Amino acid sequence: MTRWILRLSIWICITLVVLTRPWELVPPAWNPWEPLTFDQPMTPVTKMKLSRLANDSDVCLDFLSTAPDDFVDYLALKDYTPVENCPLTNVVRVRSTGVEFNSSFTLTCPLLVRWLMFEQQKLQPLALQHFGSRLSSIEHYGTFACRNVYSREQGRRSQHATASAFDVATFRFESGAIADVLTHWDNVDHPNSSAFLRDVHSSACNYFGTVLGPDYNAPHANHFHLDTSSFNLCR
Numbered sequence: 001m002t003r004w005i006l007r008l009s010i011w012i013c014i015t016l017v018v019l020t021r022p023w024e025l026v027p028p029a030w031n032p033w034e035p036l037t038f039d040q041p042m043t044p045v046t047k048m049k050l051s052r053l054a055n056d057s058d059v060c061l062d063f064l065s066t067a068p069d070d071f072v073d074y075l076a077l078k079d080y081t082p083v084e085n086c087p088l089t090n091v092v093r094v095r096s097t098g099v100e101f102n103s104s105f106t107l108t109c110p111l112l113v114r115w116l117m118f119e120q121q122k123l124q125p126l127a128l129q130h131f132g133s134r135l136s137s138i139e140h141y142g143t144f145a146c147r148n149v150y151s152r153e154q155g156r157r158s159q160h161a162t163a164s165a166f167d168v169a170t171f172r173f174e175s176g177a178i179a180d181v182l183t184h185w186d187n188v189d190h191p192n193s194s195a196f197l198r199d200v201h202s203s204a205c206n207y208f209g210t211v212l213g214p215d216y217n218a219p220h221a222n223h224f225h226l227d228t229s230s231f232n233l234c235r
Contacts, residue, residue: 038067038117042206053110054228057090060109064092072097072116077106086146086161098124100137107143107163111228115166118207123171123200130196133175141167141223150219159210165227171196182222185214200224205234 028034029043036049053060061076073095081087092112095104098119107115119135127135145160159165171179177193178184179200184193197213201224204211209229212220216235 036063038071038113038120040117041121042117050110050114053113054090054108057109060090060113061092064109064113067116070098071120072112074112076109082144083146086144088144088163091163099135102137102139103142105140105143105166107166108228111143111164111166111226114207114228115226118204122203122207126196126199126203127171127173130192130199131173131175131177133173133177135171136174137172138168139170139172141169143167159227159229164229165210165225167223167225169223171200181214181224185221202234209233211235 026034028037029040030045032045032048036046036053040046040049053063057079064072064074064076075093075095077088077091077093079087079089079091088106088108090109091106092109093104093106094101094112097116123135127133143160143166144163145158147158147161148155149158160167169181173179179193179196181197184190185197187194201211201213204224204226208226210225210227210231210233212225212233212235213223214221
């Protein structure tokens with residue numbers, strides 16, 4: 001009798017799960033079975049989905065191809081070695097995203113995906129919040145550099161050696177306003193620019209593996225370093 005009751009209870013539970021489909025109530029950003037989309041908020045589950053893009057270039061490029069036409073202008077590149085001992089894999093050449101850049105650049109597909117999500121979910125809203133104007137262009141210091149960290153002769157390779165890092169220096173807005181990391185980070189005479197940069201830095205920490213800025217050290221006084229490493233360093 002006890003065994004029959006147990007079986008009946010299990011059957012009822014299974015029936016209730018099938019009928020109610022509770023997994024459908026979980027938001028996509030928290031549901032590991034829901035496909036990744038560019039508008040998903042950055043949650044631990046979203047980050048898990050993003051990590052899959054690093055392991056398969058075809059998967060990353062397939063996802064990138066789902067972006068709207070005006071979202072990003074890029075060219076997928078075959079794996080190649082531009083400098084000896086610094087092979088590049090899973091990389092793309094970017095001309096523009098929702099903003100213009102001072103020059104095109106090569107970076108890994110997973111880093112571009114994170115940038116696009118960050119730009120749309122945080123950068124543009126912060127631009128409107130602080131300046132009432134959309135972000136129009138960005139000046140950067142590049143992505144790829146075949147070197148060790150801080151160009152030391154010994155030590156670990158920089159994320160730049162695999163084009164997995166992006167150095168951003170200046171933000172320009174449709175209104176004509178400017179937020180320059182070197183000039184405005186601690187500039188009390190330009191509170192909007194300073195506050196914008198502070199918010200950009202702090203919000204970037206949820207999208208990238210490492211985020212470094214002026215408060216980290218002198219070499220980063222003039223730019224934000226954003227990469228896809230697993231260090232979870234935000235300084």
